[in-house]
Amino acid sequence: MSCCGLVSAHRGPKAAAAALNYLILATLGSSLILAGSVLALGQDELKRRLAFSTVAQVGYIALGLGLLNTNGLTGTLYHIASHAVTKSILFLAAFTVASLGLVGIPLFSGFIGKWYMLLGSLEAGELLPAAVIILRSVLCAAYLLPIIRIAFFEPAPSEDWKDPGLPQRVSLIALSIGVVALGVAPGYFFELAERAAVDLLMIG
Secondary structure, eight states: OOOOHHHHHSOSSSHHHHHHHHHHHHHHHHHHHHHHHHHHTTTOSHHHHHHHHHHHHHHHHHHHHHHHEEEEHHHHHHHHHHHHHHHHHHTTTTHHHHHHHHHTTTHHHHHHHHHHHHHHHHHHOOHHHHHHHHHHHHHHHHHHHHHHHHHSSOOOOOSOOOOHHHHHHHHHHHHHHHHHHHHHHHHHHHHHHHHHHHHHHOOO
C-alpha cells in the first residue's frame, strides 16, 4: 500500500511516523473490513452475520484514524455515532431502516461517515482505502438486503409472534428517526465530529 500521498501531506519531522501510522492502521482496517464482510456473507444465522458485520465496522474506524486528515477523521467519528444507532435498531428488529443505514444509502446515517472517509482517502492520495470502503458497502448490501427481501416477499413463519410492547415500539421509532435524521440533517452532530477531528489532529 503506497504511503507517498500521506508523506507529501505531512512534510517535516513527523512525515515518516505519519506514513508508518497510516500503513499500520490502513492495513489493519482494510483487513478487518474485508474479512468481516466476507465472513458475514457466509453466515446463515442472523446474529452471527451481524457479529461479523461489527468486525468490519471496527475496520472502518481503524482505516479512518489512519488517514490523518480532517475529512477522514470526521467521517470516522460520525460513523461511530451512526453505527451505534443502527446496530441498536438491528438488535431491536427494525431491520430495514438499520440495514439501509449500514449499507450507506444516501439519506441514511451511514452515508455521511462513509462519504467523508472517501473524501479523506482521496485527500491523502490513497485510492486503495476508497476502493475498500466502496467494496464494503457492496458486500454489506449483499448480506443484508436479501433478508429484507425475505421479510417482505416471502411467507412469514407459522410461529406466534408476541407484541414487543409499547416501550420497545417507542424505542424502535425513535432510533429509526435518528438513523434518517443523521443522514438527512447531520448539522449539529457533524459539526461536533468535525471540531473533534480538528482538535485531535492538533494534539497529534
